[in-house]
Amino acid sequence: MSFTAVIGLQWGDEGKGKIVDYLGEKHDVVVRFQGGANAGHTVSVGGREFIFHMIPSGLLRPQVTGAIAAGVAIDPDILIKEMEEVGKLSAPLEGRFWIDGRAQLVLPYHKAEDRWEEELMGGIGTTKKGIGPAYRDRYYRIGLRAVDLLSPRNLEERLRQSLDFNNQVLGARYGKPPFDFKEIHEDLREFGDRIAPFIRDVSVFLLEENRKGKHILLEGAQGSFLDINFGTYPFVTSSHTISGGASVGAGVPPRAIERIIGVTKAYTTRVGKGPFPTELKGPEGEHLREKGGEYGATTGRPRRCGWLDLVALRFSVWINGASELAITKLDSLAGTKVVKVARSYSLGGKELLYPPLDLSDWYGVQVNYVEFKGWGEISSVRRREDLPPEAKEYLDFIEDSLKIPITYISVGKEREQIIAS
Numbered sequence: 406m407s408f409t410a411v412i413g414l415q416w417g418d419e420g421k422g423k424i425v426d427y428l429g430e431k432h433d434v435v436v437r438f439q440g441g442a443n444a445g446h447t448v449s450v451g452g453r454e455f456i457f458h459m460i461p462s463g464l465l466r467p468q469v470t471g472a473i474a475a476g477v478a479i480d481p482d483i484l485i486k487e488m489e490e491v492g493k494l495s496a497p498l499e500g501r502f503w504i505d506g507r508a509q510l511v512l513p514y515h516k517a518e519d520r521w522e523e524e525l526m527g528g529i530g531t532t533k534k535g536i537g538p539a540y541r542d543r544y545y546r547i548g549l550r551a552v553d554l555l556s557p558r559n560l561e562e563r564l565r566q567s568l569d570f571n572n573q574v575l576g577a578r579y580g581k582p583p584f585d586f587k588e589i590h591e592d593l594r595e596f597g598d599r600i601a602p603f604i605r606d607v608s609v610f611l612l613e614e615n616r617k618g619k620h621i622l623l624e625g626a627q628g629s630f631l632d633i634n635f636g637t638y639p640f641v642t643s644s645h646t647i648s649g650g651a652s653v654g655a656g657v658p659p660r661a662i663e664r665i666i667g668v669t670k671a672y673t674t675r676v677g678k679g680p681f682p683t684e685l686k687g688p689e690g691e692h693l694r695e696k697g698g699e700y701g702a703t704t705g706r707p708r709r710c711g712w713l714d715l716v717a718l719r720f721s722v723w724i725n726g727a728s729e730l731a732i733t734k735l736d737s738l739a740g741t742k743v744v745k746v747a748r749s750y751s752l753g754g755k756e757l758l759y760p761p762l763d764l765s766d767w768y769g770v771q772v773n774y775v776e777f778k779g780w781g782e783i784s785s786v787r788r789r790e791d792l793p794p795e796a797k798e799y800l801d802f803i804e805d806s807l808k809i810p811i812t813y814i815s816v817g818k819e820r821e822q823i824i825a826s
């Protein structure tokens with residue numbers, strides 16, 4: 406079996422889009438398996454930048470087939486816009502793009518609730534794309550799925566049930582007038598007509614492609630510490646972002662996933678609220694933000710920046726079963742005089758090699774760093790042995806500490822700015 410998963414090992418924004426785009430050359434099928442339009446996967450080709458929120462970034466390559474699997478929460482407007490854009494940019498999507506009928510729909514009242522909740526309670530700093538409320542409805546078993554669009558009766562029944570619940574919540578909690586059935590129903594019928602030819606059982610499609618010997622890439626969104634179960638709860642997203650999520654989200658058995666590529670930046674960033682032990686709050690953090698262009702691809706928010714955290718990474722390498730590492734943005738550290746890496750935390754007189762369980766302890770840890778001498782410009786380097794000795798030392802230390810090989814090193818935005826081994 407030949408499934409590869411690309412998973413973020415931090416708090417999202419690790420540069421998975423670039424790695425997926427690069428690997429797209431050697432893969433036949435690329436699949437998004439969780440999350441929704443909260444993701445922003447940036448790909449730079451020939452000096453032009455593309456940001457995908459819904460569809461797999463691998464589709465930019467015309468020979469690639471793409472799929473949105475069962476675990477995804479679909480934003481209809483964004484999906485249609487991106488389908489049109491990518492169809493024009495690479496090749497028409499008919500016959501090379503599929504949507505699992507089980508994927509949930511994000512509806513206008515989900516987005517409104519996400520916004521209003523953030524305003525009312527100060528929230529956790531979501532992307533306001535309706536992700537939490539849409540997944541809540543899935544677990545409450547009142548969600549609408551893509552397959553419902555194929556049956557006028559199911560669509561009407563399910564929308565009435567979902568709207569009834571949601572309008573009551575929105576009225577009681579935020580004092581807002583109810584959403585109108587007719588308008589949403591009409592929009593959904595139109596959307597259904599548009600995407601009907603693309604709806605199928607993606608899990609079975611992957612089984613068939615696998616039997617034909619095709620190479621299939623499972624493209625993760627967000628990062629491991631945003632996982633609903635294993636992240637820094639409650640400052641997390643609402644899906645399973647870890648590699649186990651690739652199995653349940655795409656409908657692929659766990660043992661079919663042979664390669665698990667964990668992607669990490671050469672430092673750490675996070676958007677939204679929540680603990681971040683290695684965060685740099687002063688000018689050093691600002692320097693990293695400017696050097697790395699660390700602004701959210703979905704919301705434009707400035708990202709919080711800090712040093713690489715091996716305590717967090719040790720855990721995410723384990724929980725994902727990462728078989729190799731892709732390190733991105735090594736070039737963004739160029740010119741930094743001293744580069745630090747968190748080797749362990751101290752808490753209550755004890756040394757921790759893995760993050761604490763309790764969220765309040767994440768805020769209370771003292772970080773123990775190892776320091777490295779910085780390096781100069783590396784964006785034109787294409788072989789690991791040609792990197793400056795200081796950068797090599799940095800990478801060797803990460804490999805030794807995490808006990809897995811680094812197989813990709815990204816040294817710039819462009820497709821070809823990568824060292825692959």
Ligand code: IMP
Pocket residue numbers: 416417418443444445529530531532533534535536537626627631640641642643676677678
């Ligand atoms: P939500 O996924 O919009 O509900 O947001 C929940 C948390 O996940 C917030 O802290 C967001 O900033 C964060 N988040 C969601 N998607 C991404 C992403 O693609 N990159 C980085 N952070 C994200």
